[in-house]
Amino acid sequence: xxxxxxxxxxxxxxxxxxxLAEPIPTEERLHQIEQVLxxxxxxGFFGKDDAQDLRQxxxxxxxxxRFAHQEKAYETFEAALALAERLKDSNSIAS
Numbered sequence: 001x002x003x004x005x006x007x008x009x010x011x012x013x014x015x016x017x018x019x020l021a022e023p024i025p026t027e028e029r030l031h032q033i034e035q036v037l038x039x040x041x042x043x044g045f046f047g048k049d050d051a052q053d054l055r056q057x058x059x060x061x062x063x064x065x066r067f068a069h070q071e072k073a074y075e076t077f078e079a080a081l082a083l084a085e086r087l088k089d090s091n092s093i094a095s
Contacts, residue, residue, distance in 0.1 A: 026067050054083050
């Protein structure tokens with residue numbers, strides 16, 4: 001856990017880990033991840049801290065990639081790259 005993480009970010013990470021821990025079909029797992037993401041958006045967890053948003057986008061993109069949901073992974077990596085470029089965060093751009 002990163003000491004700069006906000007409690008809501010930690011909760012999102014916990015929900016994603018929980019969704020990944022259960023042995024369920026990939027499509028159902030992807031649906032759970034989408035629900036977590038939608039809940040986070042509706043609660044306003046995104047848009048407050050660009051650096052944290054970038055980390056969450058990269059985590060989400062890697063999760064999509066892990067489950068072979070390449071189109072969603074690509075879209076999410078593109079969003080992360082755009083944010084990283086906006087932040088001029090060369091470390092994240094290299095990731």
